[in-house]
Amino acid sequence: MFQIIADGLMIGSVISLGAIGLSLTMSIVRFSNFSHGELLAWGAYLALVVSSGLTAMNDVWATPVGPFSFGWGLVLAMVLSAALTALLALLLDTILFKRLRKQGAITLVIASFGAALVLRNILLFWQGGVPQYFSENLQIAIPLLPRGVWGGLRFTPDQLLVLALTLAAVTGLHLFLRYSVLGRSMRATAINPALAQVSGIDPEKVLRATWLIGGGLAAVAGVFAGITVQLRPTMGEELLLPLFAAVILGGIGSLWGSLLGGLLIGLAESVSVATLGAEYRTAAAFIVLISISLVKPNGLFGEKS
Amino acid sequence: MQLLLGWLSYASFFLVFATVFAIIALGLNLQWGYTGLFNVGVAGFVAVGAYTSALLTSPKGFGWPVAVGLLAATISSGLVGLLVGAIVLRLRRDYLAITTFGIAVTIQTVANNAKPLTGGPFGVQFIPRPMQAWLGTGLVWTFAYLALALALLGVVYVALGKLVNSPWGRVLRAIREDEVTASSVGKRAFLFRLQSFVIGALLMGLGGALYAHFIGFIAPENFLPILTFQVWAMLIVGGTGNNLAAILGAFVVWGFWTVSGGVMRGWIPQSEQARAAALQVVLIGVLIATTLILRPRGLFSRSVSRGPS
Amino acid sequence: MTEVAPALAIESLEAGYEPGLSIVRGASLKLLPGEIVAVIGPNGAGKSSLVRAVAGLVPITSGRNLLFGKDITKTPPYRMVFEGLAFVPQTENVFVNLSVAENLELAAAIVKGNRRERLDPVFAMFPDLHRQRADVAGQLSGGQRQMLAVARGLIAKPKLLILDEPSAGLSPKLVEQVFSKLREIRASGVTVLLVEQNVKAALALADRAAVLVEGKERIVAPCSELLNNDCVAELYLGRYVKERI
Numbered sequence: 001m002f003q004i005i006a007d008g009l010m011i012g013s014v015i016s017l018g019a020i021g022l023s024l025t026m027s028i029v030r031f032s033n034f035s036h037g038e039l040l041a042w043g044a045y046l047a048l049v050v051s052s053g054l055t056a057m058n059d060v061w062a063t064p065v066g067p068f069s070f071g072w073g074l075v076l077a078m079v080l081s082a083a084l085t086a087l088l089a090l091l092l093d094t095i096l097f098k099r100l101r102k103q104g105a106i107t108l109v110i111a112s113f114g115a116a117l118v119l120r121n122i123l124l125f126w127q128g129g130v131p132q133y134f135s136e137n138l139q140i141a142i143p144l145l146p147r148g149v150w151g152g153l154r155f156t157p158d159q160l161l162v163l164a165l166t167l168a169a170v171t172g173l174h175l176f177l178r179y180s181v182l183g184r185s186m187r188a189t190a191i192n193p194a195l196a197q198v199s200g201i202d203p204e205k206v207l208r209a210t211w212l213i214g215g216g217l218a219a220v221a222g223v224f225a226g227i228t229v230q231l232r233p234t235m236g237e238e239l240l241l242p243l244f245a246a247v248i249l250g251g252i253g254s255l256w257g258s259l260l261g262g263l264l265i266g267l268a269e270s271v272s273v274a275t276l277g278a279e280y281r282t283a284a285a286f287i288v289l290i291s292i293s294l295v296k297p298n299g300l301f302g303e304k305s
Numbered sequence: 306m307q308l309l310l311g312w313l314s315y316a317s318f319f320l321v322f323a324t325v326f327a328i329i330a331l332g333l334n335l336q337w338g339y340t341g342l343f344n345v346g347v348a349g350f351v352a353v354g355a356y357t358s359a360l361l362t363s364p365k366g367f368g369w370p371v372a373v374g375l376l377a378a379t380i381s382s383g384l385v386g387l388l389v390g391a392i393v394l395r396l397r398r399d400y401l402a403i404t405t406f407g408i409a410v411t412i413q414t415v416a417n418n419a420k421p422l423t424g425g426p427f428g429v430q431f432i433p434r435p436m437q438a439w440l441g442t443g444l445v446w447t448f449a450y451l452a453l454a455l456a457l458l459g460v461v462y463v464a465l466g467k468l469v470n471s472p473w474g475r476v477l478r479a480i481r482e483d484e485v486t487a488s489s490v491g492k493r494a495f496l497f498r499l500q501s502f503v504i505g506a507l508l509m510g511l512g513g514a515l516y517a518h519f520i521g522f523i524a525p526e527n528f529l530p531i532l533t534f535q536v537w538a539m540l541i542v543g544g545t546g547n548n549l550a551a552i553l554g555a556f557v558v559w560g561f562w563t564v565s566g567g568v569m570r571g572w573i574p575q576s577e578q579a580r581a582a583a584l585q586v587v588l589i590g591v592l593i594a595t596t597l598i599l600r601p602r603g604l605f606s607r608s609v610s611r612g613p614s
Numbered sequence: 615m616t617e618v619a620p621a622l623a624i625e626s627l628e629a630g631y632e633p634g635l636s637i638v639r640g641a642s643l644k645l646l647p648g649e650i651v652a653v654i655g656p657n658g659a660g661k662s663s664l665v666r667a668v669a670g671l672v673p674i675t676s677g678r679n680l681l682f683g684k685d686i687t688k689t690p691p692y693r694m695v696f697e698g699l700a701f702v703p704q705t706e707n708v709f710v711n712l713s714v715a716e717n718l719e720l721a722a723a724i725v726k727g728n729r730r731e732r733l734d735p736v737f738a739m740f741p742d743l744h745r746q747r748a749d750v751a752g753q754l755s756g757g758q759r760q761m762l763a764v765a766r767g768l769i770a771k772p773k774l775l776i777l778d779e780p781s782a783g784l785s786p787k788l789v790e791q792v793f794s795k796l797r798e799i800r801a802s803g804v805t806v807l808l809v810e811q812n813v814k815a816a817l818a819l820a821d822r823a824a825v826l827v828e829g830k831e832r833i834v835a836p837c838s839e840l841l842n843n844d845c846v847a848e849l850y851l852g853r854y855v856k857e858r859i
Contacts, residue, residue, distance in 0.1 A: 032399045034345075034406075099598045106343055109402055110537055111597055113345070117534055118590035121583035129579060181723045188720055191709050198669065198703065200695035200724040200770065237530075241410055244403045279418040286407040293400050294392065 002153040004270050010159050010228055012266020013166040014040075017221035018239060019246035019258040020173065021214030027190040027253030028210045031108040035092065036218060037236035037243060038119035043085040043219025044226040044235065045127055050077035051134060062135065067157035069137040070227065078223045082216040089215030090208060116236070123233040131230045134223075162224045169220065170259050173213075177255060182209055190253050241282050242269065245289035251299030260300060264288070310444060317447045319563055324454040325515045327555035328461055330539045331548055332508030338545035339469060340501040341481040342394065345402045347509060347536045349409030352416060352528035353385050354378035354510025355517040359429040360422075362518075371435035375514045382510020383503050390502040394495065409533060417525040428524030432517050454515055458552070461508060465548055468504075477501060531586065535562065538593045544603025553605045562589060619683055621647040621774055621805040622668070627677035629667035636675060637663040639829030645774070647682075650796065650806040652816040652837070655826035661809040662704065664826065665776050668807075669701035670694055681774060695725060700772035704779045704809075707763035710752035714743055714762055717751055721769040732769050739798060740765045757788035764795060768804075775799060777808040781815055793819045817841055 022036045054061040054073040061073030092115060100107050141154035177183035182205075188196040189206045197203055225235060232238075246265045250257025265285050272284035292299060329351060336342040358374035360366040369377075393404050416423045423429065435453070440446040468474055480494045517523050535558065543554015565588050569581040596603070622645040629638040637660040645651050653661045666672045668679050670691035678687040686697055694701065709717050722732040737744040740761055746754065751762060760780060767775055780796070781789040793815060800806055810816035817823060817837040824834040833843070 026399070032402055096594055096598075100601075103597070103601055105399065106402075107597060107601070109343070109345070109399075110541065111594055113530075113534055113537070114590040114593045117531060118587045118594075121586040121590075124583040125580045125587070184716075184720050184723060188709055188712075191711050192706055194671065195703065195706060195709065197690075197692045198671070198694070198701045199721050199766065200692055202692050241407050244407070248400065248403070280414060282414055283411050286411050289407055290392070290404060293396055293404060297396065297400065 004274050005267065006153055006155060006159075007273075008267030008270035009163055009263060010266065011269050012263035013162050014221050014225045014228070014262075015239065015242050015246050015265050016259045016262025017166055017169060017217050017224065018243045019250065019262045020170065020255060021217040021221075022243050023247045023250065023252055023254065023258045024186070024190075024210050025214050026247060028186060029093075029097070029207060031097075031105040031112070032244070034109060034112040034240065035116035035119060036112075036214070037238075037240035038116050038123075039085055039089055039215050039218035039236070040222035040225065040239055041123055041231075041233065041236035042088060042119060043081050043215075043222030044231050045123060045222075045233075046084050046219070047074065047077040047081035047223045048132060048134060048226065048231060050080050064135070064137055068161060069135045069156075069158050071135075074134055074223070074227075078220060081223065082219040085219035085222075086212040086215035089211040089218070093207070093211050116240075120233060120236060127233055129233060131232045133230055134226050158227050162228055165220075166224070166259075169217070170255065173217075174255055182206075186210060238282070241289070242266075242285040245285040245292075247299075248297075249288060249292045249299055251302030254299065254301035257299055257301035314444055314447065317444070317451050319559070321447070321451050321454050321519055322516075322563075323556045323559040324451070324458050325512045325519070326536065326539060326559050327552045328454075328458055328515070329509050329512035329536050330543070330551045330555045331458075331461055331465060332505040332512070333536050334505075334540055334545060334548060334551040335465060335469075335501055335508070336505035337540065338547070338551070339474070339477055339481065340498055342498060342502055342505075343398050343402045344405045344502070344505070345533055345537075346389075346405030346407070346409030346412075348528045348530060348532040349405075349412040350382050350386060350506045350509035351513035351516070351532060352409075352412050352525075354382040354513030355523050355528070356416060356423060356429065356513075357381040357510070358514035359432045359517045359523055362433050363429055363431055364433070365431070366429075371433055371518055374518070375511065378514030378517075379507050379511045382513065383507040385510075386503040386506025387499070390499045390506075394498050394502060406530070406533075409528075409530065413525050413528055416528070423525075426525060428522060428527075429517075430522040432521050432523065434518055434521060450519055454519075457511070457515070461511075462548060462552065469548070473497075473500075534593075535559075535589075538589065540603075541593060542596050542604055544605045547605070550603060550605035554603065557604065558589075561592060565589065618646055620644040620680070621649070621682055622807065623680040624664075624668060625678050625680070627664070627667060627679065628675045629663060629672045629677075630675065631672060633673075633675065637829055638667055638672070640677070641826065641830050642677075643824050643831055643834065645805055645807055647773075647805055648800065648803065649822065650800050650808070650820045652820035652823040653807070653809045653826055654811075654813050654816055654823055657811075659826045660829040661826050662778050664829075665701070665778055665807060665809050666703075669699065669776060671701075695770040695772070698770075698773035700767035700770055700775050702763050702767045702775070702777045702780065704782055708751040708754075708759055708766065711750070713748055713750050714754070715747040717762060717766055718743075718747075718769055721766050725770045732771070736765050736768050739768070739795075739802075756783055757785075757791065760784060760788070760792055761795065764792070764799075768799065772804060774805045774807065777806070779809055779811055781810060781812045786815075789815050 018036065018040050022033060025033045025036065051074045054077065062071045065071055096111055096115060097108055100111055141156045144153045144155060177187055185196065185201045186206050186209060188199065188201060189203065193203065242265050246261035247258055249264060250261030265288060268284040268288050269281045273281050329347065333344060333347055336344050355378070358378035361369045361377050362371055362374035389408055393401060396404060417426055434446070436449055437446065440449050477497055480497055539554040539558040540551055542558050544550035565585050569585050573581040624641060624643040626640045626642055627638050628636045628640060630636040641664055653664060655661050663672050667674050670689055674687055678685055680686070681697055681699055684697065686694070686699065689697060709720070712720065718733055718736060719729065722729050725732065742758065743762055743765055746758065751759065754762060764777070764780065780792050784792065789812065796806055796819060808816070817840055820837050822834065822836050823840055824831045833840070
């Protein structure tokens, strides 16, 4: 049983980080961005390209750091990928979403649907359909509980790191949103965009920051997904529904809501995998989504009144 | 002569697909253009219709006549629309989009995994083609099927026209145009929206069944989100709120899709066909984005109504 | 007679949300520094749209606005505070999820400068808000919320304060509290422009008033004159009120 929880937290960490970016977009830019999943995929693949490139230059980049399966190459690659993906998100806004803002949320959703298809297929075209991995190193799971005790509990060092980093990222973002001027401007814009402007907040600056942060977080989430599972061009599409479910469950615009929502969706998925098999995992996210939409549409910590 | 026959075959194939898409687009147009319902799960309803008719008419299924299959497909899709709509239509627009998307994904997942029922990833084969006994399998049959499809499209178009101009249609438009009042009208508005949603779903199911009986086999991979996107693209390019524009949009977008597909296949070597397909999607996506930016009203729509933003 | 430069000069302003559908139709108005001017008029006259256009929230199709001589017609709404213009909207004029202190601190953080220097004078002018500084804005009473909205406007030390129906939804006692605050604000050197539906209170507060009808000012005069002006009364108040004024 503990293993199910552990696996759930793992899946959940990836979903949480992606959901936070999506939640920010939905509350500040005010539309449901169906291309957010692709930012995770691109983040993962950009990191793969950089990491492979570094390793090609010098093997030492791939030498595993400590107990983990990856080397400093991937760390550097992740940072670079976060920056690049952030810029990709901003670019997408500049060439597409920004021009359609006057047309309303529906047009933006359709456009984002199309953007998702374009991004995913560029990835397919460029990388092909075969799954890839960041490293060939196998990880030995550390048994925290022997198999005899409630099914046991095993974690790999990679997984523990992912969980720890997710919590760190969320905490960092919380501090940013709470105490920095830009962070507070973003929150104000999410609550009341007109009043924010009248108070002196530049809406374009806030929007740019939202895309950059969302893209950066998505990239990190994508890299985490690549580390803990694998890289597939369809990974963005597969994560989209769980991401939306997590955002709505947690409440649009709530940082801790997205974290909790993501972890809960992860748990729901791991439970469904354990009971019904892996094929129906998206159905689990969907059932949570439908339930919360009907029962408590504002989510657990919904900020919007 | 061979060449001419080849061309005619290609053309009629193209037209059947375009007609089927047009019927589905009309369904979505009723939901979105006339009622303002943001259905991002079109593929799901099409799948329900296709699978229902396929399973009822195939020899391994019930072996029923095609006409019954078509009818059953339409009804079953409508029922799913009723069930989904009753639960989901109350939701805010964003939530409606996400939930309908989720429903389509779930339907596709079930189709992919419920092997005993749906054949899993292999889908349903040997779906009977209507009139095959009399007309054989050649060009004549294709023309006949095209005639059937066009006839159905015609019937649907006229029926929708009458519906939209009827008192029922006028109430619908009033509801769409003034959502604030509509939400305060509450139950009545909800029923109107539900009816519209169901009728749209009926048409999507019919389209799915027509597709199934034309091709002869279906698989879950025929009903991916990209299908939803294609239909939306047709409405966007054609222009919403106007049924004729929707039909023209269907033909134009399908034309673009087919031509770009053909060009890709011509240019790109056999071994890279998967990549060619990917590139084709990219092009279509760019086309849609450009249309949205440059001609938001669509190519054919002359009316102002675009649906609430 | 020496010409005093107006604090605000609205010149033949045309504005509206839809191009071709102007709500403000060639309105002109001048405010002298240190005045309180009220804009009154029938429903739908465009009073709100006029001040919102000055604040940059409604698209302006022609005409111009000068703030102490500087052309602010094309200034985006978020830059207005930096030009010295603060706008208090009629509804949704506080950040409901944030506390009183957070509301004010946010406003202070945006305009930079010493935080204490910005907040202390405002808290001094609104001691009740200081008392309630930890309370969430959404839970304040209507009157306190309005005070917070006005206080938020003052953080940036504006030269011109514009308010859209500050008395809306308030009891007469609370209206008097808010309005006496506005007098205090004027006394500290700020020019005040307000839109008001409550004609009686507005005429009692302001120095001058402009009657706006169908997007254009019809009468602009000192309030003492307007109180006895039949035209104003008939324009939209009806005889019943005319008798009561």
